Amino acid sequence: MDTPQSTTLHKTYQERGYCSRAGYARIREVLRSCCWLYNRSLEQRKNTYLSDGKGMSLYTQMKELTQLRKEQQFWRDIGITVSRGVLVRVDRSCKAFFRRVKAGEKPGYPRFKPHQRYQCIELSEVTAGMVKGNRIKVKGLSVIRIRPNRALPASSQLKALRIGMHGRILTVDLVYEEESEPLTSVDTAVGIDMGVNERMTFSDGETVSRRVIDRSRETSLQRAISTKKKGSKRRRKAVSAFACERRRNTVRNRNECHRLTTAIVRKYQKIAVEKLTIKNMSRKGGNRKRGLNRSMMEQTWGILFQQLRYKAEWAGRQFAEVDPRYTSKTCSHCDEVRKEKLAVYRIFECLRCGHTEDRDTNAAKNIQKRGWEYPAQPVPPAEKDMLVQSSI
Numbered sequence: 001m002d003t004p005q006s007t008t009l010h011k012t013y014q015e016r017g018y019c020s021r022a023g024y025a026r027i028r029e030v031l032r033s034c035c036w037l038y039n040r041s042l043e044q045r046k047n048t049y050l051s052d053g054k055g056m057s058l059y060t061q062m063k064e065l066t067q068l069r070k071e072q073q074f075w076r077d078i079g080i081t082v083s084r085g086v087l088v089r090v091d092r093s094c095k096a097f098f099r100r101v102k103a104g105e106k107p108g109y110p111r112f113k114p115h116q117r118y119q120c121i122e123l124s125e126v127t128a129g130m131v132k133g134n135r136i137k138v139k140g141l142s143v144i145r146i147r148p149n150r151a152l153p154a155s156s157q158l159k160a161l162r163i164g165m166h167g168r169i170l171t172v173d174l175v176y177e178e179e180s181e182p183l184t185s186v187d188t189a190v191g192i193d194m195g196v197n198e199r200m201t202f203s204d205g206e207t208v209s210r211r212v213i214d215r216s217r218e219t220s221l222q223r224a225i226s227t228k229k230k231g232s233k234r235r236r237k238a239v240s241a242f243a244c245e246r247r248r249n250t251v252r253n254r255n256e257c258h259r260l261t262t263a264i265v266r267k268y269q270k271i272a273v274e275k276l277t278i279k280n281m282s283r284k285g286g287n288r289k290r291g292l293n294r295s296m297m298e299q300t301w302g303i304l305f306q307q308l309r310y311k312a313e314w315a316g317r318q319f320a321e322v323d324p325r326y327t328s329k330t331c332s333h334c335d336e337v338r339k340e341k342l343a344v345y346r347i348f349e350c351l352r353c354g355h356t357e358d359r360d361t362n363a364a365k366n367i368q369k370r371g372w373e374y375p376a377q378p379v380p381p382a383e384k385d386m387l388v389q390s391s392i
């Protein structure tokens with residue numbers, strides 16, 4: 001048995017933050033100013049490019065920031081890591097823009113943000129002193145208290161800090177560098193087919209039922225917004241309540257995904273999934289199942305894959321993304337490809353060897369084969385219950 005290697009990874013702990021009434025107001029004020037700074041630096045980059053045909057470096061902008069801090073008391077009162085963090089963010093979005101241009105993707109120029117879209121204070125650098133026990137102290141902001149329900153790593157490991165306001169909910173993201181914890185390796189492999197009828201189908205025949213969202217509360221909150229006058233305090237409150245509900249659903253789903261992916265990574269050594277492309281996920285790619293677009297998006301395959309990817313790395317498991325073409329049209333028994341268009345049959349039937357199987361299970365087996373090029377390993381029956389069934 002090979003001994004799994006330990007590597008360092010960044011792990012984010014997201015905690016809910018609490019502070020005084022004045023503290024919340026201060027965070028909102030700082031966010032508004034950061035948003036202004038963000039738009040201003042983006043505009044500056046744009047204008048420099050238009051007049052000189054040149055880009056602008058992060059360091060040039062940081063020099064300008066020094067000037068701004070000399071002129072305005074407000075920026076002097078806030079820690080330099082807060083305002084530099086804004087410039088780092090602009091720099092990152094511009095770099096991503098040029099990367100997309102170079103790669104020939106749809107470029108998408110960085111947005112000028114309205115304040116509603118600017119919800120996060122990101123620090124350019126962190127010091128260990130920023131987290132003391134359950135208190136977060138950043139210059140210029142009031143003390144934020146957190147209530148972690150598990151022990152946080154030593155603050156010397158702290159790599160990044162983000163403070164976000166979502167509606168009236170304050171969150172603190174603490175990013176730590178940690179040693180990975182490889183699990184004892186097991187002799188199991190799996191292929192996972194993502195779907196809409198079943199959220200996931202495994203090559204050993206197990207399934208996770210589709211995600212169904214209860215939107216009744218969301219709908220009534222949205223309706224409540226529409227009856228209120230624009231610019232009124234009541235409307236602002238209603239918008240905030242709606243944002244909270246949306247966020248609640250997001251977090252609920254994320255937690256559900258965490259439960260699922262943790263169970264998968266514990267159970268299998270080798271995990272294969274389809275390589276997702278935007279093309280087969282959305283309507284834009286001319287997908288045949290156009291009507292299913294929304295329910296496809298709701299299954300959040302991207303989140304599941306992302307979690308599987310890093311958890312596999314963390315646990316010393318193998319993770320493969322395979323070419324998804326013809327996985328549902330190929331016979332997992334004899335590799336015969338059915339060329340004709342398949343309607344929405346639930347059962348796959350091979351014309352050559354007569355192999356008959358559930359369509360998704362057949363696809364999952366093909367994904368597993370493409371990932372590891374060897375037949376499925378039987379899973380010991382004792383472990384069959386480890387997978388948490390979706391219950392939302």
Ligand SMILES: [Zn+2]
Binds near residue numbers: 333352354
């Ligand atoms: Zn066959």
